[in-house]
Amino acid sequence: MALVVQKYGGSSVADASRIKRVAQRIVATKKAGNDVVVIVSAMGDTTDELLDLAQQVSPLPPGRELDMLLTSGERISMALLAMAIANLGHEARSFTGSQAGVITDSSHGRARIIDVTPGRIREALDGGQIAIVAGFQGVSQDTKDITTLGRGGSDTTAVALAAALSADVCEIYTDVDGIFTADPRIVPTARQIPKISYEEMMEMAACGAKILHLRCVEYARRFGLPIHVRSSFSTKEGTWVVFAPDSEGIEMEQPIISGVAHDRSEAKITVVGVPDKVGEAATIFKTLADAEVNIDMIVQNVSAATTGRTDISFTLPTTDGSTALTSLKRIQERIGFESLLFDDQIGKVSLIGAGMRSHPGVTATFFAALADAGVNIEMISTSEIRISVIVGQDEVDTAVNAAHRAFDLDADQVEAVIYGGTGR
């Protein structure tokens, strides 16, 4: 008997009929002889509706109360799902994050899991019951207050519980067939990837592939927990996220490049004319860190010898733009830089593949493909298994297609075309 942890997102449980369909899938898994733990998000737009209510009552609601409010969303979906399963003749019990033993720190709205003590879940499983657990929420170790985990929270709950229960697999259900070599809406010939390593998946997630959140992949990797990303609309095999062959010996067809990810949610800020003195860059990024701005890529040009000044460019989520500009203007006099440029018409295109470690020509091929397609590169950043470039936002599609073609990622079959892609 295997222990299967399944996670269903908000769109999978958006209304009563979808909840009933999910219940059937859960019962089928149980009937196949597995113990089943299900993590569920809030129904459809519930979270947005609750946020809207909060805004009507207070322009700046306290984090503790916002978490108390938002966690009612999963409470509703998990209770309804348990009822639907009961209606199919199987016993199900729903548990809040607190009841499931998801212990977090006290950072409301973006709490981190510090322990998982799933005693009640284990009891339910031992009693032959299906356990339904609220995703996205936990309870603070210090204050015993209800917390939420922030973006990607339900996936993280699923992986954390699966790890604590030593589950055989954590299945993440979504509305596409798995992870694709590129967003099929941009690259019609994109292929579904049958297996991918944690490392590559982390790079994909960090570079704009939105199906799995970076944080949940990190967690799964730490515990060696296999993730199976699959569609809640079919029974097809999806994408397995596992260790790369060299670390665990799993048979894995290892192409040079796994996929091409893209991200249109970032903007670029250039700090123009920074005096070329020791510590100026440190002051700039310390200021941004204090303002809780998340920086992605950073480029510093070589300073012009004649002026003794340099330009520093970085990318960040567009939503953090005004916060960043405001905090930088406050230190303009102290640093003595000349001006700030803000550009939100950019896009990031990333090539990801563990195989590029041993293939030194990848960068050259990638840049040549972009050049042939007439795409201008504004910034470059690389890791062991990733190359990212910043291009104009209206050139993202062209760049993704050129890279996909250059590395022979196109599908043999055309069926993959009908599905949505990794860039949602």
Place this chain on the structure above:
Amino acid sequence: MALVVQKYGGSSVADASRIKRVAQRIVATKKAGNDVVVIVSAMGDTTDELLDLAQQVSPLPPGRELDMLLTSGERISMALLAMAIANLGHEARSFTGSQAGVITDSSHGRARIIDVTPGRIREALDGGQIAIVAGFQGVSQDTKDITTLGRGGSDTTAVALAAALSADVCEIYTDVDGIFTADPRIVPTARQIPKISYEEMMEMAACGAKILHLRCVEYARRFGLPIHVRSSFSTKEGTWVVFAPDSEGIEMEQPIISGVAHDRSEAKITVVGVPDKVGEAATIFKTLADAEVNIDMIVQNVSAATTGRTDISFTLPTTDGSTALTSLKRIQERIGFESLLFDDQIGKVSLIGAGMRSHPGVTATFFAALADAGVNIEMISTSEIRISVIVGQDEVDTAVNAAHRAFDLDADQVEAVIYGGTGR
């Protein structure tokens, strides 16, 4: 410094603007130098909407899951109320029933409070915070599952917490000015009652006055906790529910009759031709008790000597009608009764007053008033401080007015006329 417990019902927090208004009233109470604990119900129609969702998913949802679902309602309203208070510059913290220490038995949907351990509420008060508590909910002592208290649950939470915290008063906010001598929609001259004893209030509640639930008055009486029923739309004094003068010596103007209550929610079942043998009535009411039917009044006619058979009539909530009829039909052969009659076109009119103990003429005056008004009495039931009669449903208004007039309950001022009444 006094400790004030306030309870606001669903209509008082039905939308964002009403929540903000309630927040202002709470802050005013705090600013007046009081410690404040607030019990809140779910917003407006939330509970009905959740029940509707449950019905879409399962025709017979498990009680545990239904409670998990329904308790999300207060979670939403209490978090929003805490935010609205924070927005007025005061610190508020919301607590679920479980966090507030409302410990119950495991009867989902109608749990009874067995202990209240309000350590976290006390801590919040000591920290100068306003505590907002979810009404209607608790946590089971045995299973640690979330429970709901059933009808009148939020009032009961308020009184139970107020008692556990030794509060000075429990204020129940509603949309009328207090308890009236009769429903002003039926008796335009009905007066608001400034003070009423627990005993009379219990009889009023049991006889159809819906502002306070019987259960919460019982609880308040046990702990000697004063209840103040008042309007959330004005700052007028409402109705105080306290000990009668003879038990506690409180100065109380004691009229013979406090008020006239009525109830149109009951039906009457007559079991026709029951063999007049020992134990037949016991079997009938044991059967009804097993089916969890709540019986109110019971009348057994003297058996006709010639037939050796008798008729037994009783009243019950109309909603329990079909359950009662089904379970009685199942024992028809065993008991040997002839037939069952069901009448849902009845109404109950009750005269309540501690003063009637020492005024033997009350019954005669009441019956004479009904007779003069042409109202036919179908059943009669009495207690020390109450006389109830069953009449035709279309004669309820006439009967209430006749009784109100006969005992000189009419108001001196006409202002009370504009408010809704005790019979909502």
